[in-house]
Amino acid sequence: MSHGANVLARGALRVPQRQSRRHSRYDGFEGRGSMAGRTREGEAQMAKELQRWADESMETHKPLMAAQMEPDKSDRRREEQAPWYAHRSRACRFLTLVGVGGLVLVALVVGLSVGLKDRGTPVSTSDGLNNSNTAFPVGTFSLQPRLIHRSSNCVSRPSAWGCGSTDDGSMALHITVSAPDTNHFSISSKPSSYFPTLTNVAMGRMSANEPDERLVFTVPLNMTVESAGARCTIPDVRWSAALYTKRRGEQDVAMSVDVKVRGEVEWPGDAQLALVKASTVTEHVECVDEEGRRVNGQVEGTRGTCECIYSNDG
Structure with missing residues (x-):
C-alpha cells in the first residue's frame, strides 16, 4: 500500500485517450496553419503565372483576334450598304436597258431615213433625168x-x-x-x-x-x-x-x-x-x-x- 500511495502522489494517473478517426494525428493547430500558409502562397504564385500566361496569350493572338473581328465590321458595312447596292444594281440594269433600247431606236430611225432618202432623193444622169420614188424603167x-x-x-x-x-x-x-x-x-x-x-x-x-x-x-x-x-x-x-x-x-x-x-x-x-x-x-x-x-x-x-x-x- 505504501508503494501504491507513493505512485499516486507523484502525479495523477493518465488514462490513454482514443484518437478520433476524423482527425489525422498530424492535424494539429500548428500543422494546419503552416499548411494553409503554404497553400495561400502557392495560389498567389499560380495566379501570377496565370495572369502572365493570359497576357502573353493576348499579345500573341491579338492580330488573329483583330483579323477575326474585321470581317464582322465588313459584314456590318455590307449589311448597312446592302439596300444602296441593291438600288444601284437595279438602276444600272434599268439604264442598260434604256441604253440598248435607245441604240435600237436610233438604228431604226437612221435606217428608215436612209431608205427614204434613197427612194426620194433625185439623182442626175448624163441624160438630164431626175429620179423620184419610181425606179427606171418604171x-x-x-x-x-x-x-x-x-x-x-x-x-x-x-x-x-x-x-x-x-x-x-x-x-x-x-x-x-x-x-x-x-x-x-x-x-x-x-x-x-x-x-x-x-x-x-x-x-x-x-x-x-x-x-x-x-x-x-x-x-x-x-x-x-x-x-x-x-x-x-x-x-x-x-x-x-x-x-x-x-x-x-x-x-x-x-x-x-x-x-x-x-x-x-x-x-x-x-x-x-x-x-x-x-x-x-x-x-x-x-x-x-x-x-x-x-x-x-x-x-x-x-x-x-x-x-x-x-x-x-x-
Whole structure:
C-alpha cells in the first residue's frame, strides 16, 4: 500500500485517450496553419503565372483576334450598304436597258431615213433625168418616133395604108411603164393622133441585165386609116414595140435600172415601134364614108405586107 500511495502522489494517473478517426494525428493547430500558409502562397504564385500566361496569350493572338473581328465590321458595312447596292444594281440594269433600247431606236430611225432618202432623193444622169420614188424603167416617158421604113403591099390602094407624118410633132407618144414586181411590166399610153392607145398591156423583159436588155410588147388590133374621103378598117394588124433600157444608138445608156425618174422625161434608150400587116390571102377591107355608109370597091386587100417602122434613134 505504501508503494501504491507513493505512485499516486507523484502525479495523477493518465488514462490513454482514443484518437478520433476524423482527425489525422498530424492535424494539429500548428500543422494546419503552416499548411494553409503554404497553400495561400502557392495560389498567389499560380495566379501570377496565370495572369502572365493570359497576357502573353493576348499579345500573341491579338492580330488573329483583330483579323477575326474585321470581317464582322465588313459584314456590318455590307449589311448597312446592302439596300444602296441593291438600288444601284437595279438602276444600272434599268439604264442598260434604256441604253440598248435607245441604240435600237436610233438604228431604226437612221435606217428608215436612209431608205427614204434613197427612194426620194433625185439623182442626175448624163441624160438630164431626175429620179423620184419610181425606179427606171418604171415611170412616165415621151417618145418622138421617126419613120424609117414604110411599105403598103397588103392593100390595093397604097394611100389606104398610112404611116403618119412626123413633121408637125403629132407622132409624139406618151407612155407610162408600171411594174408590180421586178420581172413583170405593163405599158399604157395617152391617146395619140396616129398610134393606137394602150391600156395596161403586158410587157416582156428580154435579155435581162445584158447590154441589149429591152421591154417588148405585141398587140393585135384592127387599124383604121383615112383614104379618099373614106375610113377603112384593116384587120389583124400587129402593133409592137421594143424599148431598150441600156443602150442609145452606139452608146450605153448612162443610167441603170436603179436610176429613178420624176415626171415625164424622154425615154433614155433606143425605142423601136412597128405597125405590121402580113397577108397571105386576099382579104376584104371594109370602108365607110363620112356618114358611115359602106363604100364598096374603095380598098381591097392583097397578098403582101404592110409596114410602118419607127425609131427614136437620130
